[in-house]
Amino acid sequence: MQRIRAVGREAAAKKYDILSAMMAHALTGDPHDQRLVLRLMALITTRYNWQSDELTIGQREIARLWCVDERTVKREMARLRVLGWIIVKRQGARGRVSVLGLDLDRILLDTRPAWPNIGPDYVARMGSETEPAGTGAAPADTTVVPFRRPEIAAEAGLWGAARALLAAEDRALFDAWFAGLADGGVEQGCLTLIAPSRFHAAYLRTHLIERLRIAVRRAGGHVAQIRIEAG
Template sequence: MQGIRPVGREASSRKYDLLSALMAHGLAGDKHRQRLVLRLMALITTRYNWQRDELTVGQAEIARLWSVDERTVKRDMARLRDLGWIVVKRPGARGRVSVLGLAFDRILLDTRPAWPNIGPDFVARMGGAGPEQAGAGEDSTVIPFRRPRPAATGSGPWAAACALLAAEDAPVFDAWLAPLTEAGIEGGQLVLLAPSRFHASYVLANLRERLVTALRRADPSLAGVTVRA
């Protein structure tokens, strides 16, 4: 999957690619998702600093841009953070607003099912021609063979998260996430066991955000994830 580079060569076209992916995703969703995506696109096009990956704007200003009250702003910004599309880079303090950033990889993963609606040229350009290619370009250390995928049994958060993770990026799931096993919940965090110390280190270093996002979508009460060998 082709990543978005906010600066450098082809930066302008990549910005349009991100907005196009969001647009197609929104149009394919229900009215609530359409409204949320439109509001995010409004923030990106009017207030987002591409070079610094920073969105620094107060709730009152967002409310004015969206033509809503601040309560609605607080609710929808929380939804965008829960989706993993917006991340807090620096919390607000002493009268200063929070500095936010965009999680490009997360947005691209979530919008990928709608890419064909734009056209095959867009899918090919973004590197999403097929599920087997989806995770191959992200890291050269991804194991190229497929492991037997365990059935997601039960109705717990890990089973639900596995279904989400496998659907969004099958090669990466099969190589790194399928071998993890659930070992309970400690301090609000789901504990997962990896087959080796290296495996646990790789998952924490490269896939922790994906895990946390999927788990919070499955169970919003979870605060995070711990991976042990």
């Protein structure tokens, strides 16, 4: 998936598409998830700068907008960070609020299962927007019976649970980069993963470390660091 930015000549349409994806995703969830997404959409529509990818607003202002107390704001913003939907671009200090950003790629990846509820035209449009150039689906060959890959079940341990989430999220990416990782265990707040080669380890550190962090957080892991070593 390429980096999504709602800027340029078609910026307005892209903004509506992203908000529509969030809306459709929320409507498939339980009331808690619906409220969380609605609260984020309120921040986006009132305070988010699409051009610079910056959300700058204090907890007191958020509490007033959401009609909640500041403790609820802290809890809900923490949930959004765990999901990977919100990232901290610059930590607040000396009376200045933190500068936050949105990971639009992550949002679109998580909301993708709900896109068909909007309509086939939306799926076709967003599919072409989020696939890298040159990777469009080739016409189906009806003479070939597709091979159904077995699902990856969650295994014991933090990495066992995280790898199942990664496989369910994007099986092709999982097979290429995550399936070959071995669990090196957790020690002093650091999860160690063993890659098949130095190139493999370097690629993961450079391009996919954030996706690994999100999967580990969603698996319930509270580690401060993920270290990738070559086997």
